[in-house]
Amino acid sequence: MLDDAKGFAVDAIALRHELHRWPELGLHTPHTRDAVLAALEGLPLDLTLHRTTSGVAALLTGDRPGPTVLLRGDMDALSLQEATGEDCASRIDGVMHACGHDGHTAMLVGAARMLAERKGELAGRVLFMFQPGEETGHAGALHMLDEGLLDLPPHAADGSPSAVEHAYAIHLTPNAPTGVVISRAGPLLASSDSLTIVVTGRGGHASQPHAALDPIPVACEIVQALQTMVTRSIDVFDPGIVTIGRIAAGTTNNVIPETAVIEGTMRAISARTRQRLQDGARRVAEGIASAHGASVEVIMGDGYGVTVNDAAACETVLSVAAAVVGADMTVRLATPTMGAEDFSYIVDRVPGAMLFLGCTPHDRDYTKAASNHSNTVVHDDAALPIGIAMHTSLALHHLSH
Ligand SMILES: [Zn+2]
Numbered sequence: 001m002l003d004d005a006k007g008f009a010v011d012a013i014a015l016r017h018e019l020h021r022w023p024e025l026g027l028h029t030p031h032t033r034d035a036v037l038a039a040l041e042g043l044p045l046d047l048t049l050h051r052t053t054s055g056v057a058a059l060l061t062g063d064r065p066g067p068t069v070l071l072r073g074d075m076d077a078l079s080l081q082e083a084t085g086e087d088c089a090s091r092i093d094g095v096m097h098a099c100g101h102d103g104h105t106a107m108l109v110g111a112a113r114m115l116a117e118r119k120g121e122l123a124g125r126v127l128f129m130f131q132p133g134e135e136t137g138h139a140g141a142l143h144m145l146d147e148g149l150l151d152l153p154p155h156a157a158d159g160s161p162s163a164v165e166h167a168y169a170i171h172l173t174p175n176a177p178t179g180v181v182i183s184r185a186g187p188l189l190a191s192s193d194s195l196t197i198v199v200t201g202r203g204g205h206a207s208q209p210h211a212a213l214d215p216i217p218v219a220c221e222i223v224q225a226l227q228t229m230v231t232r233s234i235d236v237f238d239p240g241i242v243t244i245g246r247i248a249a250g251t252t253n254n255v256i257p258e259t260a261v262i263e264g265t266m267r268a269i270s271a272r273t274r275q276r277l278q279d280g281a282r283r284v285a286e287g288i289a290s291a292h293g294a295s296v297e298v299i300m301g302d303g304y305g306v307t308v309n310d311a312a313a314c315e316t317v318l319s320v321a322a323a324v325v326g327a328d329m330t331v332r333l334a335t336p337t338m339g340a341e342d343f344s345y346i347v348d349r350v351p352g353a354m355l356f357l358g359c360t361p362h363d364r365d366y367t368k369a370a371s372n373h374s375n376t377v378v379h380d381d382a383a384l385p386i387g388i389a390m391h392t393s394l395a396l397h398h399l400s401h
Pocket residue numbers: 099135372373
């Protein structure tokens with residue numbers, strides 16, 4: 001399988017480099033979509049161009065009836081200035097493919113080409129989902145679901161419903177050697193909710209605090225109390241995180257400002273802890289503000305849910321990986337990681353699994369490699385044929401019988 005996939009690697013690597021040079025942000029990635037469409041040209045695919053985003057759904061119909069397997073690749077980049085010095089480094093100031101989504105797109109195109117050649121072997125269909133807007137809460141996957149991603153016409157061979165029954169996604173990670181496949185059953189990634197707290201007091205002269213109502217010490221107390229709330233009210237075996245990433249207040253050293261703003265993120269791997277964090281953050285902020293006579297507004301943005309891998313789908317990933325890369329390169333992850341993914345919306349509706357694919361060359365120390373979202377992160381091209389082989393093998397696992 002891997003040898004076959006290597007036949008598609010040259011084109012996949014060229015496509016990744018092209019996308020890497022011209023990264024795009026958010027829900028509208030027209031250049032990326034056009035590059036994907038050009039690379040898919042001539043293949044026997046039914047294409048649906050989404051209207052609300054640059055999403056593309058490409059349906060490959062096998063010669064015999066059967067269920068549909070969804071394979072997903074995300075297409076968007078991040079707002080940061082690339083500093084890798086690579087030949088294919090971003091040509092766009094302040095935008096970089098720092099999460100490997102260029103590779104995800106290229107691997108999915110490669111898999112579409114490879115599976116199209118094997119259409120005669122397929123009992124069922126493959127739905128290739130090219131989605132923008134994974135990063136920074138754009139929820140591109142949710143937009144595509146809302147636009148009917150899973151509402152497929154009947155299978156052309158016999159008119160059977162051929163619903164989407166399995167879903168898989170690959171995420172490149174520089175924190176493992178190239179070719180290592182990592183996954184786990186159950187929660188893989190966390191929910192992510194934004195938190196904004198606006199404390200309002202009363203401005204005044206710094207020398208007359210009794211005549212004003214200083215929001216700054218109140219905000220400081222809230223930040224501290226949020227950490228106590230986490231350690232004292234969240235079960236350590238069902239973890240949660242509150243990180244305050246920004247505090248803003250005041251203009252100069254001798255003025256008491258009217259407001260102080262706190263911004264952060266809350267992460268959990270269960271609905272129970274997610275709710276406890278939301279309730280706790282509100283209680284702490286309102287209670288402390290009230291104790292000091294200040295008023296407070298707590299705004300929580302409902303972000304991505306927990307990405308929960310279906311147990312059977314995860315076993316499929318690990319057994320397919322053992323065949324593609326070898327059992328010694330297949331890792332069952334002990335614990336979830338607290339990042340977040342909008343693939344969570346897909347696996348909420350369809351049993352499926354995400355896997356991590358290592359992409360730091362074996363002659364370099366992966367424990368010291370720059371992580372995703374770093375402006376020096378580099379993704380090894382040698383991972384691409386392995387991702388193509390994984391996508392293809394996962395589809396064939398369900399559809400070739
Ligand atoms: Zn990312």
